Amino acid sequence: MPRTSSTRAPGGAVTLQQVAAAAGVSLATASRVLHGSGGRRVAEALAERVTTAASELRYVAHAPAQSLARSRSTVVGVLVHDIADPYFAAIAAGAMDVAREHDLMVLVANTFRDPGLERDYLARLRAQRARAVLLAGSAFVGEPFAEEVAAFAESGGRVAAIGAHGTGIDTVEPDQYGGGRLMAEHLVSLGHREIGVITGPAGLATVAQRLAGFTSVVARPRLVHADFTREGGRAATHELLTRHPELTAVFALNDLMAAGALAALRELGRPVPERVSVAGFDDLPVATDLTPALTTVRLRLAEIGARAMRLLLDDEPVGRLVPAEAELVVRESTGQASTLH
Amino acid sequence: MPRTSSTRAPGGAVTLQQVAAAAGVSLATASRVLHGSGGRRVAEALAERVTTAASELRYVAHAPAQSLARSRSTVVGVLVHDIADPYFAAIAAGAMDVAREHDLMVLVANTFRDPGLERDYLARLRAQRARAVLLAGSAFVGEPFAEEVAAFAESGGRVAAIGAHGTGIDTVEPDQYGGGRLMAEHLVSLGHREIGVITGPAGLATVAQRLAGFTSVVARPRLVHADFTREGGRAATHELLTRHPELTAVFALNDLMAAGALAALRELGRPVPERVSVAGFDDLPVATDLTPALTTVRLRLAEIGARAMRLLLDDEPVGRLVPAEAELVVRESTGQASTLH
DNA sequence: TCGCAGGCGGAAAGCGCTTTCCACCCCCTT
DNA sequence: AAGGGGGTGGAAAGCGCTTTCCGCCTGCGA
Numbered sequence: 233m234p235r236t237s238s239t240r241a242p243g244g245a246v247t248l249q250q251v252a253a254a255a256g257v258s259l260a261t262a263s264r265v266l267h268g269s270g271g272r273r274v275a276e277a278l279a280e281r282v283t284t285a286a287s288e289l290r291y292v293a294h295a296p297a298q299s300l301a302r303s304r305s306t307v308v309g310v311l312v313h314d315i316a317d318p319y320f321a322a323i324a325a326g327a328m329d330v331a332r333e334h335d336l337m338v339l340v341a342n343t344f345r346d347p348g349l350e351r352d353y354l355a356r357l358r359a360q361r362a363r364a365v366l367l368a369g370s371a372f373v374g375e376p377f378a379e380e381v382a383a384f385a386e387s388g389g390r391v392a393a394i395g396a397h398g399t400g401i402d403t404v405e406p407d408q409y410g411g412g413r414l415m416a417e418h419l420v421s422l423g424h425r426e427i428g429v430i431t432g433p434a435g436l437a438t439v440a441q442r443l444a445g446f447t448s449v450v451a452r453p454r455l456v457h458a459d460f461t462r463e464g465g466r467a468a469t470h471e472l473l474t475r476h477p478e479l480t481a482v483f484a485l486n487d488l489m490a491a492g493a494l495a496a497l498r499e500l501g502r503p504v505p506e507r508v509s510v511a512g513f514d515d516l517p518v519a520t521d522l523t524p525a526l527t528t529v530r531l532r533l534a535e536i537g538a539r540a541m542r543l544l545l546d547d548e549p550v551g552r553l554v555p556a557e558a559e560l561v562v563r564e565s566t567g568q569a570s571t572l573h
Numbered sequence: 574m575p576r577t578s579s580t581r582a583p584g585g586a587v588t589l590q591q592v593a594a595a596a597g598v599s600l601a602t603a604s605r606v607l608h609g610s611g612g613r614r615v616a617e618a619l620a621e622r623v624t625t626a627a628s629e630l631r632y633v634a635h636a637p638a639q640s641l642a643r644s645r646s647t648v649v650g651v652l653v654h655d656i657a658d659p660y661f662a663a664i665a666a667g668a669m670d671v672a673r674e675h676d677l678m679v680l681v682a683n684t685f686r687d688p689g690l691e692r693d694y695l696a697r698l699r700a701q702r703a704r705a706v707l708l709a710g711s712a713f714v715g716e717p718f719a720e721e722v723a724a725f726a727e728s729g730g731r732v733a734a735i736g737a738h739g740t741g742i743d744t745v746e747p748d749q750y751g752g753g754r755l756m757a758e759h760l761v762s763l764g765h766r767e768i769g770v771i772t773g774p775a776g777l778a779t780v781a782q783r784l785a786g787f788t789s790v791v792a793r794p795r796l797v798h799a800d801f802t803r804e805g806g807r808a809a810t811h812e813l814l815t816r817h818p819e820l821t822a823v824f825a826l827n828d829l830m831a832a833g834a835l836a837a838l839r840e841l842g843r844p845v846p847e848r849v850s851v852a853g854f855d856d857l858p859v860a861t862d863l864t865p866a867l868t869t870v871r872l873r874l875a876e877i878g879a880r881a882m883r884l885l886l887d888d889e890p891v892g893r894l895v896p897a898e899a900e901l902v903v904r905e906s907t908g909q910a911s912t913l914h
Numbered sequence: 915t916c917g918c919a920g921g922c923g924g925a926a927a928g929c930g931c932t933t934t935c936c937a938c939c940c941c942c943t944t
Numbered sequence: 945a946a947g948g949g950g951g952t953g954g955a956a957a958g959c960g961c962t963t964t965c966c967g968c969c970t971g972c973g974a
Contacts, residue, residue: 301961
């Protein structure tokens with residue numbers, strides 16, 4: 233039985249007031265003991281009484297009230313296109329790890345690549361006074377998103393992005409371009425000259441950069457746009473090989489599409505890599521388990537997410553650009569260009 | 574230039590006060606216009622002035638202040654073992670979808686199967702006054718977690734779980750037992766008698782139930798415990814087949830481990846399914862892309878996550894139990910038991 | 915012995931919003 | 945024409961916490 237007459241809060245939650253009463257001290261003292269920030273110390277004995285009372289009552293501070301009083305919250309936001317996509321899941325996991333080290337909670341928003349939803353979520357993150365937000369999805373080129381980002385920053389939040397989202401915000405920039413180039417060089421070195429590329433939605437920055445890197449080596453690949461999914465890759469591969477049966481290699485701009493490509497080639501009865509080589513991008517865990525195991529470009533996604541979160545949480549000036557290396561991972565799905573066609 | 578003399582808030586954020594001043598109305602009126610809940614109407618003209626001022630100033634309500642005043646927040650929590658695991662990612666995605674329909678933000682907490690972290694996060698969710706929390710990770714049998722769950726519920730939050738976490742909370746219960754049984758029946762019907770089972774960590778409820786379902790049909794399978802990962806599955810398969818070369822089928826209690834099992838059998842040179850059949854559980858997207866395509870038990874994870882979130886957000890009494898069906902998906906990794914060994 | 919400084923607890927003023935009253939105005943009724 | 949009622953805006957009291965002052969008490973030096 234608490235020895236205070238103050239009633240329980242509506243939700244039934246214990247308040248600091250109650251803790252203070254139970255400990256026989258003032259609200260101020262209780263606050264100083266439990267969340268004491270400002271250099272002020274409280275005598276041993278009192279502090280003890282307060283902490284005891286708090287734990288007996290299972291007190292946890294009302295975070296919204298704290299945010300209000302301190303005018304800073306303990307949540308950060310992560311905006312992803314789709315958390316069920318292992319690409320984003322890996323980034324989010326890395327970011328959440330770092331957030332935990334800093335005792336922050338993470339609000340995850342699934343935007344489904346819908347620019348409207350993206351803006352909306354960003355506004356709501358601003359409403360929450362999230363300390364920072366990580367834009368993990370690759371930007372749509374030229375989307376009218378900058379305004380909302382600016383509003384967020386203006387209201388005191390930090391912003392960082394994976395891949396360029398504009399100037400003035402911290403960015404972790406995976407070397408998409410370099411990755412594309414590496415893969416092109418790899419395929420060329422294997423003798424491939426007729427290469428098809430399965431790209432994602434036009435206008436997705438990631439796609440553009442990977443492709444640009446590739447075409448810096450292979451001038452005019454056969455292109456086909458598709459959904460950034462397994463199914464998209466499968467359909468695109470069928471289309472590609474129907475129109476260009478002479479192709480000896482297919483480069484899918486992500487691993488999901490590459491998985492679809494492998495499925496399609498199996499359906500078409502073209503052995504990989506003997507007849508057609510296949511390559512992907514991202515090095516998702518699934519890459520190893522495909523048959524044949526997928527040659528791809530590795531992005532250390534968890535690491536990238538973690539770095540971005542660190543950028544958000546340190547006290548350095550903003551606008552930094554941290555590169556993240558792309559690395560060629562050669563497995564079994566690529567081989568010498570077949571000479572017969 | 575706002576026509577009020579009130580300064581900008583520290584963070585630089587616009588306050589309702591400023592909006593009210595700009596619109597030339599009182600705080601109360603502005604609040605009623607923008608977030609007006611209690612049946613009260615405001616005259617057309619005034620309302621118009623307020624909304625205009627608000628959008629011109631890019632006002633968004635301070636969510637923590639709102640939470641405090643209304644004593645209810647707009648966030649819900651989702652506790653998962655690891656968001657990078659596609660199993661949990663799918664559940665979370667389903668849940669987030671429903672949350673969005675209800676205009677709620679989702680706090681995701683990665684617990685890494687660490688009971689301490691789990692309790693900790695739950696307390697912090699309570700601190701945030703999260704409206705509800707979804708316990709997506711399968712419980713450890715008998716963990717001292719109930720206390721914290723009770724505290725959360727007591728302080729006014731709803732709790733739901735995937736898989737049983739105790740009585741008195743809403744539960745979506747995937748038919749783990751039934752799934753295990755289905756797979757056992759399938760393997761038996763193919764003539765398998767010597768079956769090895771690769772289980773996850775002992776003490777994980779999911780594991781126990783899947784296994785129980787299986788052993789209800791196949792009395793004493795060869796068991797080996799492993800990490801609930803691809804690597805765990807690979808190592809376990811090596812161990813299993815070394816000790817019991819007579820096995821004609823391996824049932825891995827999740828798809829990740831099954832992928833590892835397939836890899837191990839490839840290394841061992843035992844063709845699947847001709848020599849050894851392999852089965853998994855969950856039907857993750859990767860299952861189709863394995864070679865041979867994996868026979869497994871399908872759990873509609875996104876649907877399960879969505880249902881659980883709906884349980885959390887409706888107004889029905891708590892303590893409900895919603896079953897979720899498990900479904901056998903036969904692909905190429907299982908076949909007739911080989912007679913030669 | 916008195917004065918003063920330093921240390922430490924408490925009162926109270928917010929933080930930005932919601933919501934209950936209260937007051938006012940206008941119009942309708944008798 | 946006067947009284948009353950409905951409708952609508954505003955003042956103010958919180959929501960639970962932090963943090964600035966303020967003032968008390970103690971202990972030390974002169």
